[in-house]
Amino acid sequence: MGKKTFRGGIRMDDGKALSKNKPIAVLFPKGDAVYPLSQHIGLTAKPVVEVGDKVLVGQRIAEANGVVSAHVISAVSGTVKAIEERLTVSGAMCESIVIENDGAFDLAAGIGVKRDYTALSKEEIRQYMKDAGIVGLGGTGFPTHVKLTPKRDDAIEYVIVNGTECEPYLTADDRLMREEGKKIVEGLKILLRLFENAKGRIVVTEEKKEAIRGLTDLVKKEERIELVPVKTKYPQGAERKVIQVVTGRKMTASMIPVDIGCIVHNVETVLAVYRGVAESFPFIRRVVTVSGDGVKEPQNVLVCNGTSFEELLELVGGAKGEPELYVAGGPMRGTQLTDLSVPVTKTVSAFTVFAKNMAATMPESPCIRCGRCIFACPEGLVPRTLIKYAEADHKEGFVKQNGMECCECGCCSYVCPAGKQLMQNFKRLRRTILDERRKR
Amino acid sequence: METEEKKEYVEGMSETKEKPTSEETETVTEAKKTDIVCAPFLKNKDTTTTIMRDVVIALLPAALFGIYRFGFRAFLIMLLSVTSCVLTEHVCKRIRRVQESAYECSAVVTGLLMGMMLPLNVPYWFPIAGGVFAIGIIxxxxxxxxxxxxxxxxxxxxLFLVLVAPLMGISMEGYPVTWSESTLSNLFFGFSVGMAGEVSTFLLLLGGLYLVFGKVISLHTPVAYLVSFAAVMAVFGGYGTDFNGLAMQLCIGGVVLGAFFLATDYTTSPLIAWGKVMFGVIVGGLTAALRIWGFTVEAVVYAVVLGNVLVPVIDIITLIQTKKKDKRAK
Incomplete structure (x- = not known):
């Protein structure tokens, strides 16, 4: 039907049907809540509470440290039990605040007070965002108030809401657009207040029919906002691909969206902006998709930050049998969890559990030159040439073959019939090269 | 029973020795499990083995039809060449000490294709020698x-056409000598004479389309091949707008087999779509040219092999183009 799309990418069995049609359930955890002080990109936040202090829901427990940083806010009420090193999703240790949950969920003062955002100045909007502790919820965790403070506000031409959610099994954004569509549009209007020359665009993949129907009605009257339905394909949700599909502008890996006049936000981030600015409700809970063939009842849940994955799994009804693979995030870009005691943080969008670890069981065989990786690569790279450099750790060759343009979507690894670990190797070498560049 | 008890007893005795090893193996398996902590955890189900299996499935109808028409000898030739290919593959792997995982079926595909393309009057030793040559040397x-x-x-x-057939005085008979004897439908459905696996153009097409719909091969090469072949034939072969004659040319000598199965072989064809088109055009044109000016109707295999030689060049040309595009984007 001539829907917009990009070159490359893959279509796959996305498993979204598992959790798509169940309304978002609200969960309240009973166990201790753990808040790592680094849930975002940038400097670690500074704790403002001490062991033994009483905290309330919505109370700031750690403060942004420097410009690029974000507050950490408690989602439970109780007593601060400890401030110590704890394991995080990424497998690293991070200083964390542990709060003993009293189960009462007493709100701190001032939460839920309605504000008229049309009367607020730009500075006030940004301040409220910062107070709400909002970070980019698509996965990077870049503090939102920083992202929304470019050098020149009038140079921004597009504010894009990314509702594509291309990652298989994830339906959280889909559900949010269906249930909270109005607030999302309002949130986008708040963002548009910051950028006077910008046009608002909501990008949704075409398989989310109900969400599209609902949003079309909502944006009908809005002059500056338009809905952009796009073809369903992985990785449509990658920032560069969203911008390309909306504006036709291509980005390279060394650019950031602001360079070409765009700002991209995840659906849930925009919703959090609305809650933070217009309802003075800090970002303490988020919708997480719990899905996969390893859970009894796949569904979307609104879960408090700091809840452990273990408790989350219990609250949704437990695992089916003995799953082999637990993933924080979706199966294409998520992180494998080896320890379920780690907490759900701001950037965790899903918890997928699989009975079998398919990628691990596949043996590697020689490349048969089928060319599928080239066809699938959304960046137009040649993964089968890159892998030779990556396997040999040949950095110059890798960079020369545009290896740094890789967006780490994993399409090549997904399609490879020889079971080569393409993206895994690229990711490793890219990290090494980026680290070296930073040191210089 | 007794032996089991004994076993238990012995194990109990050597518990101190056994334990660390079992722990070791445990940690090894654990390490393996946690080794791949990197996404993507999803994998599409196609593997080299399933792809090769699909190709065999696609070839089978035409092969079976050949056996049905020409009897036991056709079957024996195919069987010999498949067996020879598979055995050679195994021996070579042993010698090279490589673990080219699984068993790939790729040797079966080679053997089956070779058996289908050999004439009926080939001596029995040739499929065997051909398998050794194809797998061992090529x-x-x-x-x-x-x-x-x-x-x-x-x-x-x-190899057979160039060396064996002339040396042994085997003539490549089997083709309709006079056109009037065979009608187009006879040729298309495989009721004329020809190589056992090549006679039924219809079943080969069916197999080819199975591969296309199964997304094993793309249509680029076959379409470019057939169009280019027909075009050169029409212009230089003196057929002009004689569609009946052109269609007959398409139905003999395994042109369809070449277009859908030989020219689309992953390893020996270009990587990206434009390269595939280019390759199809070159090989198709060469096939027609060899038929018109060459010494034999058996032009397909020569054209494919000549085209294979050009593949690295085609890859370089087409891949440079994609790179340029990237630079423009910057």
């Missing part, structure tokens, strides 16, 4: 699966 000497430059099956047939 494939394994160049580095095994995915590294061979030439199509093994087509090369083996070339």
């Amino acid at each position: 494939k394994q000497l160049f580095g095994g699966l995915g590294r061979n430059r030439l199509n093994p099956a087509a090369s083996a047939k070339c």
